[in-house]
Amino acid sequence: MQYRKFGNTELMVSEIGFGAWAIGGNARVGDVPIGWGVVDDETSKKAIHAALDAGINFFDTADFYGLGHSEEVLGGVLKDRNIRIATKVGHRNIDERIVLDYSKAYIVKACEESLKRLRREAIDYYQLHSARMQHLQQGECIEAMELLKQQGKIRYWGLSLHTFHPDAEANYLLERNWGDGFQLVFNIINQKAIDVVRKAATKGYGIIARMPLQFGLLTGKFSADTRFEKDDHRSFRLTTEIIERTLKVLEEKVWPLANEEHINKTQLALSFILSFKGISTIIPGIRTPEHVVQNTTGLKQLKKETVAFLQSLAETDWKNVMELMEKQG
Secondary structure, rough: OOOOOOOOOOOOEEEEOEEEEHHHHOOOOEEEEEEEEOOOHHHHHHHHHHHHHOOOEEEEEOOHHHHHHHHHHHHHHHHOOEEEEEEEEEEEEEEOEEEEEHHHHHHHHHHHHHHHHHOOEEEEEEEEEEEOEEEHOHHHHHHHHHHHHOOEEEEEEEEEEOOOOOHHHHHHHHHOOOEEEEEEEOOOOOOOOOOHHHHHHHOOEEEEEEEEOOHHHHOOOOOOOOOOOOOEEEEOOHHHHHHHHHHHHHHHHHHHHHHHHHHHHHHHHHHHHHHOOOOOEEEEEOOOOHHHHHHOOOOOOOOHHHHHHHHHHHHOOOHHHHHHHHHHO
């Protein structure tokens, strides 16, 4: 495992981290699935141990994943480990409705609850979970993060950016030198955050790349017949049309590059992201020990022409696919 400095902070993080959304289980808020289907806690714990054995020292979760369950599972295994934990705040379940709350009072209270579930005295990296411009401008969330940092409840803080429109909120913090990092979607299909990556790297912000495999589409395991259970959020996000259009581009233009680079499809997807200087760590979703192996082996420095070609697809073949994905949310 290779390690990278998280921006200008003192954190050294494994270049592959552990995305812990899925181990939260099949939670729902009202009729909306917010998880990845049924998950066995014992398997999740084995996956966490396998990650530690592989050298992963960065674990990313949120208080909303499994409505706290992801944090509880991580806390049970990692309570005495010298690792780095990141979590998020801002999404709530109120009367079976998803409510965004970035008030100072709620953030301070939620941080205490996360610390208890994680069994830690301080959170290494605390993130505003997809806060938008109006929340940042209102200011309470910034005050809360700074207060928690002063109190020693968190070491560093940042913002988990919007999936499709990351620029405005990122620029707002960058212009004011607020926070220490960003979490953003960045992969072969969704490259909308590339400008943020470059700007943030220049200013010394750490960057967490989430959804590196775009809900599994970049593993090569999907077919046109792939369907998801109703308690898997992908059941409404990945329509048949999205899957079919994506697979067409992958088969015709992307997967041949994996053969040329002598790596598999997952390795191509992760290696592409690691080719960008500003990336601190990538957090593929991990549920099993097998996922740990798949996401931590065979990574390499891609040829410059491979990276350039994959970047060029963002302006051509992926445009319509991204429009469809944004409609689904």
